[in-house]
Amino acid sequence: MFVPVSRPLLGKEETELVMDVMSRGEISGFSGSRIKEFETRFAEFCGTSHAVTVSSGTAALHLALATLRIGLGDEVLVSTFTNMATFFAVLYQGATPIPIDMEAHTLNMDPRLLEQKITPRTKAILPVHLFGHPVNMDPVLDVARRHNLFVIEDAAEAHGATYKGKRVGSLGDIGCFSFYANKIVTTGEGGMVTTNRPELAERARMLKSLAFGTENKFMHQDVGYNYRLTNLQAAVGVAQMGKIDDILRRKKEMAAYYLRELAGISAIQLPVEEPYASNVYWMFNIVLRGPLSGKRTAFMAALKERGVETREDFVPFNLQDIFIARGLTKPEDCPVANDISKDGLYLPSGTDISEPELAHVVASVREVVTALGVA
Ligand SMILES: Cc1ncc(COP(=O)(O)O)c(C=O)c1O
Structure with missing residues (x-):
């Protein structure tokens, strides 16, 4: 049996x-009705008044920053533990990303660390709802309100997740989603x-299409x-919206x-699933602790031998050589991320994973834990 990390439905x-x-x-991307239909259905799903299709999650993040006119000299507070696309988008605009360390249990941005990083140049906060668990947004929104900052949600991994009953992507000024093959x-x-905000939707729509004149x-x-986004892709998106409830149920x-x-x-x-959250478990992420800490390579290799594909966690911003070399960060900036990211991985989490496959993954994990000498 081979169980892949992810398979689309x-x-x-x-x-x-x-x-x-x-x-x-x-x-x-100009012709056809499926684009409009996909946007309408997605906005309805998120509980927002507007949704604008784009060609990738990275494009969504860049467009959000450009729409808000965040640029050279501005600083953006970003979860350090994320796909580096989140940071690249800030750098495309010539702005400076400031990494924020994470909570060890939710793996999301720790809102308690935001205030101390604010300077007169800070313009926005960019929380990432990682692996499907929403960020604790009230404290983030409170800091943003008090310091007059924009909030851009990176919801690439969390379609349908809720914070206190509201869907992610509707909580800040702009939400950004990805529809890459492994996404929800x-x-x-x-x-x-x-x-x-209608004026932001209008500006995003203008900028995403070469800012053509009216x-x-x-x-x-x-x-x-x-x-x-092309109408071909939007057609797939419309079909996917028809099964989103089923997809979310399967993930749960x-x-x-x-x-x-x-x-x-x-x-x-x-x-975890915090009391304020509905986790959509985009990927089922685990962290090796105690006697398993430091054994990720052996753990993953042993699972692979048993036909179980896994993937190691993101390397946080503060450990990326390219950013350290540019003087943008240093390893000691985010100690929690350093500790967690070296021991984190995710298990097969495909939407169409079957019960025999799940049973095989669990049995394999148990075997490997024993083989590595941990009771
Ligand atoms: C948290 C996060 N942000 C942004 C992206 C970028 O999305 P895309 O690959 O669609 O450009 C991804 C995933 O790929 C992601 O996981």
Whole structure:
């Protein structure tokens, strides 16, 4: 048996909608109705008044920063423990990212560390809802309000997660989503910007499509980007929105199985679901603790031998050689991230993972824990 880390849930609905737009030649980011339909359904799903499709999650983050006119000399407070796309987007704008260390249990930005990093140049906070668990947003929003900062949510991994009953992507000024193949909703590649502010939606829409003029198309309104999602991809997105409840239910079931079956292994730190949160468990992430700490390479290799694919956690911003070399950060900036990230990995978490596959993963984990000499 081989159990991959992730597999998308695709069916005949996606194929039919793609063939439909293909047969009518409506394939670009300008043509066709599926883009509008995808945006409307996604906004409704998030509880925002606006959603703007883009070509990737990275494009969504960059567009959010450009829309808010964050640029040279500005500072943005970012969760250090994330896909580096979050940091790249800040750097594309010439702004300076300031890494914020994480909470050891949720793996998200620790809001208690924000205030001490604020300077007269700080313009925004960029929390990341990692692995499907929402950030503790009230303290983040409170700091933002008191210091007049924008809040951009990186919700690339958390479609449908809620904070105190509200969906992520609707909590700050702008929300950013990814639809890469392993995400909760996928269009192969793709992304979305969500907001409740019409003027931001309008500016994002203008910038994402080369900032074309309104009267004379080729008299441009600004320096724009081509971040358009195609109608072909939007067709996949519309089909995916039809199964989002099913996808979220499957993720919960997958997590419930792992949580139940792995609960007895004290050397494995399992994901949490804080009282304020509904975790959508994009990936089921574990951290090797105590006697397993420092044994990640052997742990992953032994699982691979048993046909269980895993992936090591992100390397935090403060440990990235390219950023240390530029003087943007140093390892000791975020001690919690250093401790967790070296021992973290995720287990197979595909939306269509079957019960026999889950049983195989659990049995393999138990065997490997024993083989590594941990009771
Ligand atoms: C937290 C986070 N932010 C941003 C991105 C970038 O999204 P994309 O790959 O669609 O550009 C990803 C994933 O790929 C991610 O996990």
